[in-house]
Amino acid sequence: MFRENKKKVQTIVKTGEQSSFFRLNGIERLKECGLILAVLASVLLAVSLFTFSPADPSWSQTAWGSNIHNAGGMLGSWLADTLFFIFGSLAYCIPFLFTIGSWVVLRKRTPDEPVDLMLWGTRLLGVVILMITSCALADINFDDLWNFSSGGVIGDVITSLSIPTLNVLGTTLVMLFMWGAGFTLLTGISWLRIVERLGEKCISGFQWVLNRMRGEGEQVITPNLTEPQFDVVQDDTELPEAVSQELTTASEQEPDEHDALLSPSMSSQAAEDNDKPAAQPLERRFNIHVPERRNEAVAQQSEPQYSYDEEEEYEPRSKQLNATIEQLDMDAREHNDYASDEELPWDTHSPNDGSLEDAQTLGKFDDIEDNAPQISNFDIIDDEPTFSASPEIEQQTVVDETLAPAADEVAEQQTQDADVTAFQTMVSDAQANMAAEQNPFLMKKEEVLPKPTEPMPTLELLYHPEKREDFIDRDALEDIARLVEAKLADFKIKAKVVDIFPGPVITRFELDLAPGVKVSRISSLSMDLARSLSAMAVRVVEVIPGKPYVGLELPNMTRQTVYLSDVINSEKFTKSKSPTTVVLGQDIAGEAVVADLQKMPHVLVAGTTGSGKSVGVNVMILSMLYKSTPEDVRFIMIDPKMLELSVYEGIPHLLAEVVTDMKDASNALRWCVGEMERRYKLMSALGVRNVKGFNEKLKAAAAAGHPIHDPLWREGDSMDPEPPLLEKLPYIVVIVDEFADLMMVVGKKVEELIARLAQKARAAGIHLILATQRPSVDVITGLIKANIPARIAFTVSTKTDSRTILDQGGAESLLGMGDMLYLPAGSSHTERVHGAFASDEDVHAVVNNWKARGKPNYIDEITSGDQGPEALLPGEKMDSDEEVDPLFDQVVEHVVESRRGSVSGVQRRFKIGYNRAARIIEQLEAQGIVSAPGHNGNREVLAPAPIRD
Numbered sequence: 001m002f003r004e005n006k007k008k009v010q011t012i013v014k015t016g017e018q019s020s021f022f023r024l025n026g027i028e029r030l031k032e033c034g035l036i037l038a039v040l041a042s043v044l045l046a047v048s049l050f051t052f053s054p055a056d057p058s059w060s061q062t063a064w065g066s067n068i069h070n071a072g073g074m075l076g077s078w079l080a081d082t083l084f085f086i087f088g089s090l091a092y093c094i095p096f097l098f099t100i101g102s103w104v105v106l107r108k109r110t111p112d113e114p115v116d117l118m119l120w121g122t123r124l125l126g127v128v129i130l131m132i133t134s135c136a137l138a139d140i141n142f143d144d145l146w147n148f149s150s151g152g153v154i155g156d157v158i159t160s161l162s163i164p165t166l167n168v169l170g171t172t173l174v175m176l177f178m179w180g181a182g183f184t185l186l187t188g189i190s191w192l193r194i195v196e197r198l199g200e201k202c203i204s205g206f207q208w209v210l211n212r213m214r215g216e217g218e219q220v221i222t223p224n225l226t227e228p229q230f231d232v233v234q235d236d237t238e239l240p241e242a243v244s245q246e247l248t249t250a251s252e253q254e255p256d257e258h259d260a261l262l263s264p265s266m267s268s269q270a271a272e273d274n275d276k277p278a279a280q281p282l283e284r285r286f287n288i289h290v291p292e293r294r295n296e297a298v299a300q301q302s303e304p305q306y307s308y309d310e311e312e313e314y315e316p317r318s319k320q321l322n323a324t325i326e327q328l329d330m331d332a333r334e335h336n337d338y339a340s341d342e343e344l345p346w347d348t349h350s351p352n353d354g355s356l357e358d359a360q361t362l363g364k365f366d367d368i369e370d371n372a373p374q375i376s377n378f379d380i381i382d383d384e385p386t387f388s389a390s391p392e393i394e395q396q397t398v399v400d401e402t403l404a405p406a407a408d409e410v411a412e413q414q415t416q417d418a419d420v421t422a423f424q425t426m427v428s429d430a431q432a433n434m435a436a437e438q439n440p441f442l443m444k445k446e447e448v449l450p451k452p453t454e455p456m457p458t459l460e461l462l463y464h465p466e467k468r469e470d471f472i473d474r475d476a477l478e479d480i481a482r483l484v485e486a487k488l489a490d491f492k493i494k495a496k497v498v499d500i501f502p503g504p505v506i507t508r509f510e511l512d513l514a515p516g517v518k519v520s521r522i523s524s525l526s527m528d529l530a531r532s533l534s535a536m537a538v539r540v541v542e543v544i545p546g547k548p549y550v551g552l553e554l555p556n557m558t559r560q561t562v563y564l565s566d567v568i569n570s571e572k573f574t575k576s577k578s579p580t581t582v583v584l585g586q587d588i589a590g591e592a593v594v595a596d597l598q599k600m601p602h603v604l605v606a607g608t609t610g611s612g613k614s615v616g617v618n619v620m621i622l623s624m625l626y627k628s629t630p631e632d633v634r635f636i637m638i639d640p641k642m643l644e645l646s647v648y649e650g651i652p653h654l655l656a657e658v659v660t661d662m663k664d665a666s667n668a669l670r671w672c673v674g675e676m677e678r679r680y681k682l683m684s685a686l687g688v689r690n691v692k693g694f695n696e697k698l699k700a701a702a703a704a705g706h707p708i709h710d711p712l713w714r715e716g717d718s719m720d721p722e723p724p725l726l727e728k729l730p731y732i733v734v735i736v737d738e739f740a741d742l743m744m745v746v747g748k749k750v751e752e753l754i755a756r757l758a759q760k761a762r763a764a765g766i767h768l769i770l771a772t773q774r775p776s777v778d779v780i781t782g783l784i785k786a787n788i789p790a791r792i793a794f795t796v797s798t799k800t801d802s803r804t805i806l807d808q809g810g811a812e813s814l815l816g817m818g819d820m821l822y823l824p825a826g827s828s829h830t831e832r833v834h835g836a837f838a839s840d841e842d843v844h845a846v847v848n849n850w851k852a853r854g855k856p857n858y859i860d861e862i863t864s865g866d867q868g869p870e871a872l873l874p875g876e877k878m879d880s881d882e883e884v885d886p887l888f889d890q891v892v893e894h895v896v897e898s899r900r901g902s903v904s905g906v907q908r909r910f911k912i913g914y915n916r917a918a919r920i921i922e923q924l925e926a927q928g929i930v931s932a933p934g935h936n937g938n939r940e941v942l943a944p945a946p947i948r949d
C-alpha cells in the first residue's frame with residue numbers, strides 16, 4: 001500500500017531536480033549578482049584601507065594639488081579616512097565582516113528553511129556589542145593610528161563616558177565581559193564549554209608531560225570488558241580473550257543503553273558518547289512491541305508443559321509497555337523461554353505409543369477425567385443410558401480411579417470389543433450393499449472407525465502449518481508510523497505515534513493526540529485515512545482501556561491465518577478447567593482469546609455472508625469437543641441451512657438429531673425451557689445454586705454411599721416401585737445457525753422462548769449460541785439483545801448494522817475472513833479478535849474421532865414433541881388464542897343464526913374491513929364453527945343453530 005506513495009515522492013524529486021540544477025530563477029539571479037558586487041566592494045574597501053595615506057585628500061584632511069597615493073583613488077581615500085575616523089584600527093575588519101554579512105543575507109536558501117527572527121536578532125545584537133566593546137578596548141589599550149584615535153570616534157565616546165566613573169581597569173573589565181557576552185550572542189558558543197574543553201586539554205596535556213617526564217612509553221588503558229562475561233560463561237576460562245574481543249567489537253558497533261546494562265565498565269564511555277551531538281540518533285525511533293511467538297511448539301506437533309507457579313507470575317511480554325525489541329529479546333533470554341527440543345518431550349513419541357503414556361502427556365484433560373466417569377459409557381457396547389448415575393457406574397468410576405483393573409476383566413472387554421466391531425461391520429456392509437443396488441451415488445458410507453486409544457481428541461487431528469512467516473520489518477513499521485503522522489497532519493490533526501503493536505493480521509499504532517484534538521475527528525476521518533494510506537480499512541479505537549492514547553488499526557500487507565491448532569494449544573485454553581470453554585482466536589498481539597460460555601452465558605454472533613460466522617461457530621463447537629466428554633456437555637443444533645451443522649450428526653454429544661425443520665426447532669427450544677424448569681426444581685430440592693453445585697453434591701453423595709433419589713418423582717410417574725436415582729446434569733449448549741430464518745418461520749414464539757431461556761438458563765447450565773447474517777432490528781430485537789449480553793460481530797456492511805449488534809460502530813471496518821469484534825458480557829469495550837480457522841477437514845477429523853468413541857443417545861421428544869395444547873408450557877398460550885378478536889363472540893352468534901359464514905357477510909354486518917373479517921372467519925374455522933371453503937368458496941356452518949324458546 002505504501003509502494004505507490006514512494007513512487008509519487010520519487011517523481012516529485014526528479015522533476016524538481018532537473019529545473020533547479022542548471023538555471024537560477026529571477027530572485028536567485030538578483031541575489032547572486034548582489035553577492036558578486038558585495039565581494040567587489042569588500043575587495044575595494046580592503047585595498048583602500050591597506051593603502052591609506054594620511055597625505056591624501058579626504059573627509060578629515062585637506063591637500064592641494066598633490067598626487068593621490070591610495071590604490072583606491074579618491075573614493076578609496078575618502079572611504080578609508082571615514083572608516084578609520086569612526087572605527088579606528090578596527091576598520092581593517094570591516095571588509096571581512098561585509099563579505100560575511102552579504103553572504104549570509106544573499107545565500108541560497110531552501111524553501112522549507114525557516115527564518116528564525118529571534119536567532120537573527122541575537123546575532124545582530126552580538127555584532128553591535130562586539131564592535132562597540134572592541135572599539136572601546138582598542139581605544140584604551142592601543143596607540144593612535146596616524147591622526148585617528150585607535151578606537152575611532154566610537155571608542156572615544158565610550159571611554160570618555162566610562163573612565164571618569166570606572167577608571168581604566170574598571171572600564172577594561174566591563175568591556176572585556178561585554179565582549180564575551182557579545183561573542184556568545186553572535187556565535188552561540190558557550191563559554192562554559194570553552195572553559196571545560198580548555199580544562200580537559202590542560203589536564204591531558206599535563207598528564208602527557210608527566211608521562212614524558214617519567215620516561216614511560218604510551219600506555220593505552222582499555223576498559224575491562226571481560227569482567228561481566230564471567231557471569232555468563234562461568235567455566236569457559238580458556239577463551240576470555242576471544243570473548244572480550246567479541247564483546248569489544250559488539251559494544252563498539254552498538255553503543256546503546258543495553259551495553260551499559262551488559263557491561264558496567266562501559267557505562268561511562270557510553271554516557272560520554274551520548275553527550276556528543278554526533279552520537280545521537282538522527283531519526284526518531286518508535287516503540288515497536290513485537291508479539292511473543294510461543295506457538296512454535298505447534299509446528300513441531302507438540303504441547304508445552306507449564307507449571308502453575310510460572311503461570312501466576314507470567315505476564316505476556318508483548319503486553320509490556322514501552323519495551324523495545326532488544327529488551328524483549330533479553331527478557332526472553334533471561335527467562336530461557338526459547339523453545340528447545342529438550343523442553344518438548346512430545347516430539348519424540350507418536351500418537352500410537354500407548355494409551356497410558358498419552359494419558360500422562362495429555363495432562364491438560366486430567367481434571368475433566370476427574371470430574372467425569374468413564375467415556376466408555378458412550379461406547380456402542382455399552383447400552384446404559386448416557387448419563388446414568390446408577391450404583392454400578394459409580395462403582396465403575398471408583399474402580400477406574402484406582403487405576404487397577406483386573407487383567408481378566410480387560411481381556412473380556414477386548415473380546416467383546418472385537419465381537420461388536422465385527423458385527424457392526426457386517427451390518428453396515430449389508431446396508432451399504434442394499435443402498436448400492438439402488439444407486440451407488442446415493443450410498444451413504446458409514447465408516448467403521450477404529451476406537452481411539454487417547455482419552456480425548458489430540459492435536460494431531462488439526463492442521464498445523466509447518467512454516468510460519470514471523471518476520472517483522474522494523475524499518476517498514478517505522479516508515480508507516482511516520483506516514484500516519486504525516487497523513488494526520490494533512491488533515492490538520494497533530495498526533496504522535498507512541499507505540500506500535502504488530503499482530504498477525506493488523507498492526508495497531510497508538511497515537512498521542514496534541515492537547516485539544518478531539519478523538520471524534522479521527523473517527524470521522526477513518527475512511528479518508530484508509531484512502532490516503534491506501535489501506536483496505538482503517539479502524540479507529542477511540543478508547544484503549546488504561547491508556548491515554550487512540551488506536552489506529554491498519555491491515556498488514558501479508559495476513560497470517562490463525563489456525564485452530566494455534567489457539568487450542570495455547571496455555572489459556574489448556575489451563576481452563578471449565579468444560580464450556582470456547583476458543584475465539586487471537587487478539588491483535590497474537591495472544592489467544594478464550595471465553596467461557598458459563599460466564600457469557602449466551603452469545604449472539606452476527607455478520608454478513610462470507611464473513612466467517614460458520615467457521616467461528618464451528619471453532620466454538622470444536623473447542624468444546626476438545627475440552628469435554630458427552631457427560632459434561634451436550635448439544636442441540638438447529639441448522640435451517642441444512643449444511644453447516646449437519647456434519648456433527650452422530651457425535652455422542654448430541655441430544656437430538658441436528659434440527660433442520662423450523663417447527664421442530666421451536667419444539668426443541670420449548671423442550672429446553674421445560675428442562676430448565678425441571679432443573680430449577682431439582683436444584684432447589686437439593687439446595688444448590690447451579691448445575692456445578694448439583695453435580696458436586698451428587699458425586700459427594702454417591703462417594704459417601706448415599707446416592708440421591710429423584711425428589712420430584714411421584715408414584716405413578718413410572719412403573720418403578722421407588723424413585724429413580726438422580727443423574728449428573730450435563731451443560732446443554734443450544735446452537736442456532738441462521739437465527740433469522742427461525743424468527744421468520746416461527747415468529748414471535750421463538751423470540752419469547754429464547755428470551756425466557758436467556759433470562760434464566762444460566763444457573764440451569766443451558767447456554768445459547770445464536771448466529772445470524774441479518775443483523776437487523778426485527779431479528780435482533782430489543783428483547784433478545786437485553787437478554788444476551790455477549791456479542792460477536794464479524795464484518796457487516798453498515799455502521800447501523802454494527803450498532804444493532806454491538807451498540808457501537810466498528811464492525812463495518814473489519815477485514816472479513818474471521819476478523820471479529822468481541823463484546824464480553826458486562827463490558828462496553830469491544831476486543832478485536834482474529835478468528836481461528838478450522839477447515840472442513842479439521843471438523844471431519846474431530847467429528848470422526850468422537851463418532852468412533854460412541855453413539856449419541858437421542859431424546860426423541862426434543863424434536864417430535866406433541867404440538868397440541870397439552871405440550872404448552874405453563875403460562876404459554878396457543879397462537880390462535882392470542883389474538884381472538886373482540887367481535888369473535890358476536891360474529892359466532894351472527895353466523896350461527898344466519899347460517900351464512902361468508903367474509904363479505906361479516907364485513908357488511910359489523911362494518912369492518914376485509915382483513916379483519918377474514919381473520920375472524922378463519923378463527924371460526926379453527927374452532928370448528930364453519931367448514932373450510934368449498935370449491936365455490938362458500939363455507940358451511942357446522943355449529944348447530946341456537947334453540948329458540
Ligand SMILES: Nc1ncnc2c1ncn2[C@@H]1O[C@H](COP(=O)(O)OP(=O)(O)OP(=O)(O)O)[C@@H](O)[C@H]1O
Pocket residue numbers: 561562607608609610611612613614615616773817818819834835836837838
Ligand atoms: N478465521 C478465518 N481465517 C481465515 N479465513 C477464514 C476464517 N473464517 C472464515 N474464513 C474464510 O471465509 C470463508 C467464509 O466463511 P464462512 O462460511 O464461515 O462465512 P459465513 O459468514 O458463515 O457465510 P454464510 O453466512 O454465507 O454461511 C471461508 O470459506 C474461509 O475461506
